[in-house]
Structures are given as structure tokens and as C-alpha cells.
Amino acid sequence: MNNYETVFILTPVLSDVQMKEAVDKFKDVLTQAGAEILNEENWGLRKLAYPIEKKSTGFYQLIEFKAEPTIVDTLETQFRRDERVIRFLTVKMEKYAVEYAEKRRKKNTETEA
Numbered sequence: 001m002n003n004y005e006t007v008f009i010l011t012p013v014l015s016d017v018q019m020k021e022a023v024d025k026f027k028d029v030l031t032q033a034g035a036e037i038l039n040e041e042n043w044g045l046r047k048l049a050y051p052i053e054k055k056s057t058g059f060y061q062l063i064e065f066k067a068e069p070t071i072v073d074t075l076e077t078q079f080r081r082d083e084r085v086i087r088f089l090t091v092k093m094e095k096y097a098v099e100y101a102e103k104r105r106k107k108n109t110e111t112e113a
Contacts, residue, residue, distance in 0.1 A: 003098045008088035009058035022084045035067035
């Protein structure tokens with residue numbers, strides 16, 4: 001199993017409930033395919049670097065997960081089929097990136113506590 005992280009941008013016209021439904025849909029796709037979700041971060045509404053589909057903002061979401069390589073194709077197919085997703089990027093994390101992500105998560109939990 002490999003570690004991956006995916007960042008996707010949802011259209012800004014969604015309500016909070018609709019945004020959470022979209023995120024839950026993609027998390028369900030991962031868990032049903034046998035992936036283990038390690039971390040999830042909602043980065044909120046942010047300005048895009050350039051307009052996409054005449055939109056200048058979007059809801060950013062990060063999901064870190066551990067899965068087999070074939071699951072990534074399934075996830076990205078779901079991203080392409082969903083009209084709420086403006087952009088997405090999934091990256092396989094090397095061992096140093098995994099270590100950094102773990103340190104970042106520990107730091108975030110310490111600052112929240």
C-alpha cells in the first residue's frame with residue numbers, strides 16, 4: 001500500500017451542507033475501495049490563482065490516505081464525473097513526505113489542544 005494525498009477544489013456556489021456531502025462522497029469512494037484515510041483538512045474558501053470556469057474562488061479540501069494504486073484511478077474518475085469539482089490533484093507521497101505530514105499533523109493537534 002502506498003501513501004497518497006489528494007487536494008481538490010469545489011465550486012464556491014455550494015452551501016456548507018452541499019460541500020460536506022461532496023467531501024463525504026469522495027471519502028466513501030476511498031473507504032469502500034479499501035483505503036485507509038489518515039488525515040482530512042478543510043482549507044476553506046480561498047482565492048484561485050487564475051479564474052477557472054469564470055470562478056475566482058473555491059473550497060479547498062485535502063485528504064491523505066493509504067491505498068493500493070488502482071484506487072487512485074477510481075477516485076479520479078469520480079472527480080471528473082462530479083460537476084462540483086473544479087480541479088483536483090493526487091500525489092503519491094515518498095517516505096520523506098510521509099514523515100513531514102506526520103510531523104505536521106502532530107504539530108496541528110498540539111496547537112489545537
